[in-house]
């Protein structure tokens with residue numbers, strides 16, 4: 446079956462805060478493939494594209510980087526049959542640029558970032574995001590089969606779940622019995638909790654703000670040993686009361702909170718590991734005295750995006766852990782992309798808000 450010659454419904458973000466529903470013709474491509482999009486999860490990356498605060502985005506573009514769908518056509522052999530449902534890793538890798546050679550997740554063959562949902566639709570073949578019925582599969586796409594038994598919007602949660610595994614298990618090399626403090630209860634923070642517990646962590650605590658009450662309640666159900674509202678209670682005393690010592694690993698998955706870095710450096714044990722997985726844009730970390738890293742002999746690691754190992758784990762975990770069905774609290778049809786983004790940003794309130802997905806087909 447050839448997809449070329451058809452057209453695909455898409456929501457194009459022509460400028461910040463303005464979507465235009467459209468139909469794009471599908472051109473003939475010699476390599477890569479086409480994905481029939483089923484669902485697309487939303488994250489802060491989409492919110493920033495919508496608000497116009499991302500330094501990676503050029504307009505117009507089709508947002509959506511947490512994509513799941515079925516392979517509709519494959520000009521390049523991805524090793525997976527046409528018709529199979531797959532999760533597409535957000536970042537595209539050329540395999541030959543300096544970044545790919547150094548095995549970091551942010552290939553920059555296409556500037557400024559080679560990733561779905563962030564490439565302008567002026568670049569052929571335009572369909573580079575999950576806010577559309579069809580998405581082009583670059584030959585450098587990495588695909589992971591996901592069970593047909595998992596609801597489509599839930600399988601899109603493989604993306605944050607993969608990041609949770611990468612940041613909580615892989616990057617800090619988590620060993621069974623170790624204690625982990627996660628700062629930030631968003632979809633990726635909750636995923637880090639699920640992954641750490643599944644990997645045999647001893648104690649896992651998680652911090653959030655008062656408006657995160659429902660996310661922290663879910664964290665309890667997912668096995669968190671401690672939840673703390675860091676705008677009401679002192680996280681240091683809460684950790685001391687609950688754990689009785691300092692965590693081996695602290696992970697910063699807060700949103701735009703520079704203070705979290707100072708708190709993480711302070712709370713982690715001597716010789717411990719701090720994983721920084723949240724970007725702070727142009728905000729500096731004030732009053733950072735680097736001696737704390739030296740004297741405590743800390744390992745500080747930056748983590749940007751999810752690894753293929755993370756995706757491999759996440760797609761399997763979704764098929765066997767039905768608790769993950771609760772991770773997607775809101776779903777919207779493609780036409781309501783605007784509403785979906787605002788819901789995910791918390792503009793309609795945060796009650797019951799865990800994560801948001803678009804059900805595309």
Ligand SMILES: [Zn+2]
Pocket residue numbers: 538539540541542543544545552553554
């Ligand atoms: Zn590359």
